[in-house]
Amino acid sequence: MKKVFKVILIIIPLFFLSNCGFKVVKYETDKNFNIVNFTESGDDEVNFIIRRNLKGYDNNRESIDINFNLKSAVEKKIKEKNLKNEILKYELYVKAEIEIFIISTNQDFRFDVEEVKDFKASSKTNELKYNERTLLKQLVANISDQIIREVSLLLNDL
Secondary structure, three states: HHHHHHHHHHHHHHHHHHHHOOOOOOOOOOOOEEEEEEEEEEEEHHHHHHHHHHHOOOOOOOEEEEEEEEEEEEEEEEEEOOOOOOEEEEEEEEEEEEEEEOOOEEEEEEEEEEEEEEEEEEOOOHHHHHHHHHHHHHHHHHHHHHHHHHHHHHHHHH
């Protein structure tokens, strides 16, 4: 009798909670904005990659028109050293400050996106530069995805 009661006690709340009206946000279909004006300042390589990733949002005619202002910064710090004072790891910090102005409603939004990751140091300069460059591309790709999500969510809330 106790087992049946426990099973019923577990099944009834699950039944009610399964139809709570939650709707999954589909970012692929919610990208309904058109970048009319794109201004940038800061690190040129980061700005170039973000601009390239947002390139598909330049000529959407049936979308909300926005002005896009991007400020980016990259910082490379020493994270670990050994007893001989040789560098073992670096930390790469990428930050993007985004300001969006919606032309139709004259609303202004600001948000920041940051990514931090570390990478191993190498005694060879070209290998170190290659590691740094590939990590930077990965971090900026993540930042671009976060920017698209954030802009889509902001515009869907209007």
